[in-house]
Amino acid sequence: MNADQVLQTIKDEKISFIDFWFVDIFGELHNVGMPSYAIDKNSFVNGLEKLDASSIVGFKSVNNSDMILMPDPTSFKILPSDYDPGNRKNARIFCDLYDGSTDESSRYNRDSRGIAYKASKKLKEFGFTHTNWGPEIEFFVFDTINVYPSPYAATHSYGGSGYSIESKESPWAKGNVSTAIDIKEGYYPSQPKDTLEGFRKDVCDDLYNYFGIRIEAEHHEVATSGQCEINLEYDEMIQMADHVIGVKNLVKVKAKRKNKVATFMPKPIFGDNASAMHTHQSLWNGKSNVMYDKDDEQAQMSQTGRYYIGGILSHASALCAISNPTTNSYKRLVPGFEAPVNVCWGLGNRSAAIRVPMYNRNQEKSKRLEYRVPDPTANIYLLEAALLLAGLDGIKNKIDPGDPIEENVYKLSPEKKREYKIGSLPVSLKGALDSLSSDSKFLEDVFTKDFLDVYSELKYKEYVAFAQTPTAWEVSMYADA
Template identity: 40%
Template sequence: MCKGAVLEQLGDVLRYDVWITDLLGQLRIFSIKSLNDHHIEEGIGFDGSSVPYFTDVNYSDFIAKPDMSTLRTYPWLVNGKKVAFVIADVYEGYTLRRSPRDPRWVAQRLERDLERRGLKILVSAEMEFFLFKKDSINSIPPLPLERDSGYISVKEGYFRAPPLDQLYEYRIELFKALDKLNLQPHKDHHEVAGGQIEVNIKADFPVRMSDKIQILKFAARQIADKMGLIATFMPKPVIDDNGSGMHIHMSLWRGNLNLFYDSEDEYAGISDITRYFIGGILEHAEALSAILAPTINSYKRLISGYEAPVYVCWGRGNRSAMIRVPIYYRRASKQNVNRARIEIRCPDPLANPYLAISALVYCGLEGVDKKIYPGDPIDDNVYHLPRGVREEMGIRELPENLKEALDYLENDGFLRKVLGSELIDAYIELKRKEWRDFMRTITRWEYERYFFA
């Protein structure tokens, strides 16, 4: 379909929002009245230096070039009219070189590299987040919806039904919106914590799945706002309950063949390629943490007892491990062959999806290339294993905080190579500033603990 026909299909549109994603994974949006051929072919200029760590002020003329395959309208009206949005790729002005700090470019390079190898990867995400009433932020710490009214106690929310499930109507509205946005949602439910939701969207290729994650988060926040609520993707907003993850599922394909499946494997129906792929991810687990768990708050989620991984290991159906091999079905039907996959459980929803997915796939592919053995699978509840037993089994721990994770990332030559030195350096600098800002902050906990000591 030609560009003009695509625009005509949208009908009467009030304006066009242009989306880009910064290093942190946060959306940056500007709006234009119309989308013409010049915008589509040449791009739209903007000040790249005002996007943190995108570029310096003395080289700030950047271009956002719309990816017309992402053009669509929001599933709500503004002043009675439709508003369209499009996701853009970022270029440096004049040279027209792709910006090495554009996270979407990293995922696009990954797909290009996979194509050269005759491979493709399918990725899906389980997105978890909390809902709060707007006035709840006036109290510190705030309590999420349902906990604030006593409807649901700590760790008592999983699969709750209405009327205890106070999130049901919100989930219906969100699911309808995601459907209209063509995100292909296929499941949603109440999660373990009060006020917590999980939404699953159908597997797709890395760039499109990353786009979908950004769209989902935007829609979740907008719909919550219209209902007088706040949707937060903060990994650990409640101290005594489960945090929110962004569990990433992956399977590797050559044509129509799922390379992760092996009908002869008695343990989990997975191939040696799957094991090597897992081995590559586990090899870089500590450095990956800086990308998959990218905030100070992330490491308050990654503690024992809250279904978030702390230990670097893998196993079938084991949610205490960093990587789980789902084993819901054993019968070797065509559908089950297609379902063979791995789940990486440490990412959280504040991770930049373009960087997180790309980093995981690149590490997995290195594992396949080098035949990195992931160690024996762990079927025990790793949270309950004594430290001495874990050490004997060779089970490492993920970093305890963001600073430690950044130290690992800085020294990981492979991730620097595949993601790009310029992007890694900018990302680390940005995150180290975040750590320094936190270390200078005097928290309420410190006043309560030390003020009268």
């Protein structure tokens, strides 16, 4: 849609309010609502003077905080009824952020959507027209999460701290003989064990009917206690990032309406599998998939595609600061839970960081790579931008990823890993941030040094707070030391 079509639709559909969406530097969704009668053509020309940027983490200081929200009419969608218990009809529009004016040069450098847009423009320098992206979004839906009593309990007389998770599917719940799913046994169960099939289908229906997001599949994932996965049909860069934000928000909203809680936290359950966001990607020039080479007997992967893989693998440690941006992310990236810990690629090999799917040969349309490292706490705009820039750096510098690994990487000896030149991913958020500080040149032209400095500073603070907070496990382990 363009602005005129949006305004006409608002009138025809009797939309009461418009929600203007944008994300902060960590991908957290923010919203300001305006009644439809307050929106006119000027709103799409000069933007909305509605943002105090000093109140958004990582944005601006209080003495220089006025910013403009510029609605993107192409992102206009009518929202499902779950968004308004008052039965009003609402719509949403994503906004780009501008600083001082609405000229292209004034686009705010800490606007995640703007960073993804800027990265997509790099494709022309390499003779490409667009990229396609297809993330697999995993998450948990619990009946409740109880955190008690406070993260400060260690220094106050509150009697300790901890958390509990309640789910009809958990093996520790009472009276759930017909719905209990054991640890690591949640892959593709049928009803009645799968208590969330209807929930997922409700989400998928709304995603398609309201947001126009096409779904490839939905299913229960490996972990117990309501681990779900929704796979999105591929789309171009900005559209897909908008889709992911919409999916995550809708899942949370619909869970809340059903008195449940959805979380995209990677590893909420000790000893069980965690949530990932495997990200499929391909490069295109018009209708030609640049990653496809029918004459390559091994993988039907072009040399350009191999260089792209080489770029991602060479920057994998630094990318973790964006693809796995929380302290909890590194409780997922450990051996034994189907998560990648080694920097290598393989053909149909789910133990490698990059997998080239090999379901059928001679399928140009579906030739792609799957980056298995990211988790759903990643800011999808930054993730897509960073992966694209790493891959393009590989093409520019002809970075050879070596031969694909055919063996189960989890079972390789240290000697074999050295022989195959397989590196390891960082084991903590601090390690990832340290890698980013020493390997950020491939990002700086798009992300800017200012953005990376602010992002890293805030994430280092997050790590320090985590590192300095005693946990229940530590108290039980070391109290009698």
